[in-house]
Ligand SMILES: Nc1nc2c(ncn2[C@@H]2O[C@H](COP(=O)(O)OP(=O)(O)O)[C@@H](O)[C@H]2O)c(=O)[nH]1
């Protein structure tokens with residue numbers, strides 16, 4: 001399915017021609033009918049002689065409504081440039097043509113309409129002028145078809161020319177990531193919220209979860225229509241009306257993009273290749289304030305020229321555009337820049353997640369050129385390298401690459417060793433080899449430092465290491481599992497080569513402590529780290545602050561267990577008598593056995609679990 005968009009000066013006969021071709025009056029607003037002038041976008045459709053069905057978007061020609069024209073032109077495949085034979089090429093003929101050129105609309109047909117108003121000589125003169133005007137634009141050489149919407153003369157020729165042009169269009173891209181730039185949002189009684197737009201980049205199905213970007217409002221596709229007919233699945237290229245459950249109309253507006261949740265993101269900074277229009281009255285300067293138009297959206301913007309101080313008419317350069325409000329765009333999308341009265345420039349988006357660049361930095365300019373060079377490997381490597389670790393879904397949302405091209409590029413990079421893949425919950429994560437090495441090195445360094453500071457501890461708490469590396473829990477687990485030199489066990493990480501080892505002084509203190517425990521004496525307090533080490537290594541049992549030599553504790557535990565087996569239960573007083581200790585020690589032992597799930601309380605006594 002393809003979309004034809006009208007273009008041309010106000011009053012040149014665009015809307016009447018659409019009605020003559022389709023039987024549908026595209027001027028649907030009361031105000032449009034009253035003023036006899038198109039204000040906002042109009043929509044119609046048509047079956048061509050070949051049997052192909054196409055959509056038509058009719059745009060306003062008046063310069064006051066050029067932003068509506070831009071919203072419509074953002075999604076078209078083919079231009080129907082309408083020129084009134086009596087008037088000839090006029091200012092918005094040129095401006096619309098410049099916009100089509102900047103948007104890279106490469107196919108078109110010129111309808112030289114109102115043919116009934118002029119003679120053959122005049123018609124030839126105007127046709128020659130049009131040919132000259134098209135020269136050097138994407139529509140150079142487009143067929144010019146004299147016709148009249150009033151008398152219907154030439155309309156068959158026009159349909160044939162449109163049919164031939166549509167037949168030469170490339171198939172619509174399907175990268176499995178549908179986007180619907182919204183051009184209308186309204187409510188229908190009993191149905192709720194409906195949005196319309198031209199679906200691109202993938203199919204949308206009834207039942208799909210959707211998100212409006214920017215803003216992130218979520219809903220579900222309750223119904224789909226194309227050309228007033230119900231469909232279960234809308235394909236890329238179709239004019240689509242989406243009935244959404246879960247989002248109120250008031251929360252939606254022209255310019256937002258409907259997509260599957262998380263698959264399309266909004267950005268307020270983009271890097272672009274831009275070209276100043278050939279007829280620009282003055283140069284576009286560094287830091288110029290403009291209005292940015294892309295898809296059906298617009299936003300105030302500042303243009304930072306990265307390689308020049310100004311761009312002259314017809315010249316191209318690299319720029320970073322900073323937007324006043326975020327827009328949902330993708331790499332490769334086209335855009336137009338306007339000042340209040342003029343279309344000044346336009347071009348293609350190279351990057352939707354750039355850093356702030358130093359101006360005139362050759363490395364930045366080379367990287368941008370690579371972004372547009374369409375070699376997926378370089379683009380993917382660059383995108384992976386922007387952060388230590390990235391999820392597959394994030395890459396897919398950032399890059400305008402078909403899913404299989406992204407996967408193929410990732411596999412090739414992984415096979416070549418340039419990118420490391422980490423499997424974990426929620427899908428694979430990727431890091432450049434350099435970033436993966438840096439993470440492993442940082443972990444090893446952090447552990448070595450930790451072992452030096454705490455040579456008696458078994459290792460560094462995982463939480464602490466993870467925070468140090470600035471990784472989320474799932475990423476940390478996926479990456480940590482690949483470190484061969486690191487042991488992760490019982491909530492701590494340690495270098496594989498590390499084992500806690502006592503110094504001579506510590507060994508002496510520990511020996512003295514154990515000896516005094518064995519003799520039943522009250523040992524001098526031990527530094528907590530050393531005591532923890534002795535407990536960890538199994539030499540002592542720390543029963544809630546009362547320390548026993550391990551062998552003594554085990555013997556008393558066995559006695560308690562045997563007593564319960566014989567008598568069914570044991571009380572604190574019985575335990576004290578049995579063990580020949582004070583009440584405090586007996587209590588500590590019983591509570592430790594509770595903690596170890598050997599016993600449990602039953603009233604005043606304890607029984608086996
Ligand atoms: N004589 C004549 N008048 C036309 C023709 N097409 C349109 N018009 C008239 O031109 C005026 C503007 O037409 P419209 O379709 O609204 O122009 P738009 O602003 O380009 O959409 C209207 O009064 C139409 O009736 C035509 O082929 N012949």
Ligand SMILES: [Mg+2]
Pocket residue numbers: 014015016037038059060061
């Ligand atoms: Mg009109």
